[in-house]
Amino acid sequence: MSKPVLHxxxxxxxxxxxxxxxxxxPNAERRPADVxxxxxxxxKPVSMALDPSGSAIAHWKHEPLHDVVEPMSHHVxxxxxxxxxxxxxxxxxxxxxxxxxxxxxxxxxxxxxSRWDIPKPVDVVQLYLPHTVxxxxxxxxxxxxxxxxxERTAHPDPITSRLILSATDVLESxxxxxxxxxxxxIDLLAxxxxxxxxxxxxxxxxxxxxxxxxxxxxxxxxxxxxxDADVSLAALxxxxxxxxxxxxRAFKESTGLSPHAWLRQHRLExxxxxxxxxxxxxxxxAAELGYASQTAFAAAFRKLTGExxxxxxxxxx
Numbered sequence: 241m242s243k244p245v246l247h248x249x250x251x252x253x254x255x256x257x258x259x260x261x262x263x264x265x266p267n268a269e270r271r272p273a274d275v276x277x278x279x280x281x282x283x284k285p286v287s288m289a290l291d292p293s294g295s296a297i298a299h300w301k302h303e304p305l306h307d308v309v310e311p312m313s314h315h316v317x318x319x320x321x322x323x324x325x326x327x328x329x330x331x332x333x334x335x336x337x338x339x340x341x342x343x344x345x346x347x348x349x350x351x352x353x354s355r356w357d358i359p360k361p362v363d364v365v366q367l368y369l370p371h372t373v374x375x376x377x378x379x380x381x382x383x384x385x386x387x388x389x390x391e392r393t394a395h396p397d398p399i400t401s402r403l404i405l406s407a408t409d410v411l412e413s414x415x416x417x418x419x420x421x422x423x424x425x426i427d428l429l430a431x432x433x434x435x436x437x438x439x440x441x442x443x444x445x446x447x448x449x450x451x452x453x454x455x456x457x458x459x460x461x462x463x464x465x466x467x468d469a470d471v472s473l474a475a476l477x478x479x480x481x482x483x484x485x486x487x488x489r490a491f492k493e494s495t496g497l498s499p500h501a502w503l504r505q506h507r508l509e510x511x512x513x514x515x516x517x518x519x520x521x522x523x524x525x526a527a528e529l530g531y532a533s534q535t536a537f538a539a540a541f542r543k544l545t546g547e548x549x550x551x552x553x554x555x556x557x
Contacts, residue, residue, distance in 0.1 A: 319404035322363040338394025347392035380485035413536030423473035450494030
């Protein structure tokens with residue numbers, strides 16, 4: 241697994257603008273999710289990838305837990321990645337007993353508090369989602385349903401669970417690719433949460449029609465820009481005059497690929513052309529394409545082709 245952006249948990253996640261929420265504890269007095277998790281788990285995350293929205297994805301490995309998780313300023317959604325085990329969660333007078341196993345989802349709504357008793361070590365990936373992100377996605381998707389997430393304890397949802405776990409597998413130590421992937425993933429996860437994990441689940445209608453030829457060409461030109469260009473989902477959507485939600489769906493309707501998948505394929509084609517047609521070193525190709533290291537580039541190239549860059553070059557010449 242390549243190493244995503246690391247974050248100092250003691251500092252707390254970036255603050256996100258937040259409207260008052262109907263919870264017992266004012267939002268300003270709640271801890272950011274990463275700070276509260278570090279406190280209660282008595283460790284640091286294996287890795288953490290941040291998004292400018294205040295969202296984050298963190299991978300934790302921690303010992304058995306017998307403690308109270310205090311109210312947090314983020315919704316926390318977890319996907320379990322360890323061996324099966326029973327656990328207990330107490331919220332007020334309510335007791336939920338569930339089984340941690342791959343394919344289940346745990347949701348701690350913003351501002352809620354519960355006691356957890358987990359008898360064995362845990363390997364888990366967590367999404368920290370500010371309510372502002374959930375609201376933005378709901379507004380963009382024209383969802384009028386109440387936005388309060390349900391508390392979930394080992395709730396079966398293999399699709400959402402797999403999406404969260406994928407966050408630690410797809411990152412490539414390439415800033416443009418990793419940022420675009422996180423933007424898409426966070427919006428997609430927010431959409432799934434709205435569709436299946438609120439008090440009034442809703443069906444989100446698929447987008448009909450793609451981008452106009454002119455708008456599509458502009459998006460592709462931005463994606464083809466050099467490695468320092470802003471290819472964030474926000475920049476692409478702004479150029480198109482669309483919301484992030486509608487841009488992603490229209491781009492895929494037009495090209496058959498998500499923006500991240502399109503850029504990933506484009507970078508692979510660039511790499512192949514440079515390996516075949518130039519004598520540039522693998523190190524210099526990795527740097528030109530925006531990879532943090534030769535190792536990260538080689539791992540990404542091999543994941544897509546089954547070969548290292550050097551082996552592919554030798555075979556093609």
